[in-house]
Amino acid sequence: MTPEDGMTEPVISLRSVRADLGSRPVLRGIDLTVERGEVVALLGANGSGKSTAIRTIIGQVPTAAGEIELFGTPRGRFRDWARIGYVPQRTTAAGGVPATVTEIVSSGRLSRARFGMLRRADHEAVRRALEMVGMADRAKDSVDALSGGQHQRVLIARALAAEPELLIMDEPMAGVDLASQEVLARALEEQVARGVTVLLVLHELGPLEPLIDRAVVLRDGCVLHDGPPPRAVGQHALPGHDHVHPHSPEHEPMRTGLLS
Numbered sequence: 001m002t003p004e005d006g007m008t009e010p011v012i013s014l015r016s017v018r019a020d021l022g023s024r025p026v027l028r029g030i031d032l033t034v035e036r037g038e039v040v041a042l043l044g045a046n047g048s049g050k051s052t053a054i055r056t057i058i059g060q061v062p063t064a065a066g067e068i069e070l071f072g073t074p075r076g077r078f079r080d081w082a083r084i085g086y087v088p089q090r091t092t093a094a095g096g097v098p099a100t101v102t103e104i105v106s107s108g109r110l111s112r113a114r115f116g117m118l119r120r121a122d123h124e125a126v127r128r129a130l131e132m133v134g135m136a137d138r139a140k141d142s143v144d145a146l147s148g149g150q151h152q153r154v155l156i157a158r159a160l161a162a163e164p165e166l167l168i169m170d171e172p173m174a175g176v177d178l179a180s181q182e183v184l185a186r187a188l189e190e191q192v193a194r195g196v197t198v199l200l201v202l203h204e205l206g207p208l209e210p211l212i213d214r215a216v217v218l219r220d221g222c223v224l225h226d227g228p229p230p231r232a233v234g235q236h237a238l239p240g241h242d243h244v245h246p247h248s249p250e251h252e253p254m255r256t257g258l259l260s
């Protein structure tokens, strides 16, 4: 590959990005770069702006200032959405619409389908995505019959079905049982081994810890930390552990926390 192919460009680049929700400034000057093949975790307390950052990157929230590039192209001109798999913050896959697991996952393949028609290769990609998240045996079931963790697996399979180069996931492990977490961690590991770039919001690194190259911690819409992920196990060791120090009577309890 040559630089002209855009292969040396960061996959995601944010420069001084600001975004408002209503009249409220939620992102207050974010710089963030994700290089090809990196796995970056976005951490921070509730309300610090993680989801808004993700939604701004994929164009669901407009920027008030600053620049965003996807695969080296300004976001406003970016059209190649099939290269990006997005897993929104936890919702049910069904949304009240009667649909089977296969139908939901197939909808993630439409961006790759020619003239909106799924061909054999597309059906195979759907089947592979279902296998990757351990849901192949539920392919024909209605999504209404699934548990929360299984819903989440289906949403991830939907994102994987297009065989994206970049996966953006908003708390993929939230509310997911341990068995599903391990399945998802393995699926993600497989994606990373193939060179897929990943940006994901997490509350704790958990079973994904070994995969994470870098952690970006937000606080009040600003980047507080951008560097190696905390390696020590356990919530206490995270940079942002909500730590109240009761043993400093002369001071107010000190809150250093970011993650909860």
Ligand SMILES: Nc1ncnc2c1ncn2[C@@H]1O[C@H](COP(=O)(O)OP(=O)(O)OP(=O)(O)O)[C@@H](O)[C@H]1O
Pocket (backbone or CB within 6 Å): 021, 022, 024, 026, 044, 045, 046, 047, 048, 049, 050, 051, 052, 053
């Ligand atoms: N539609 C909205 N209108 C106004 N303010 C909003 C809206 N959605 C979110 N906010 C506010 O924006 C801030 C950032 O929210 P965001 O969802 O990005 O945080 P987060 O870090 O993802 O939080 P969580 O960990 O709880 O998901 C919060 O203070 C939230 O109350």
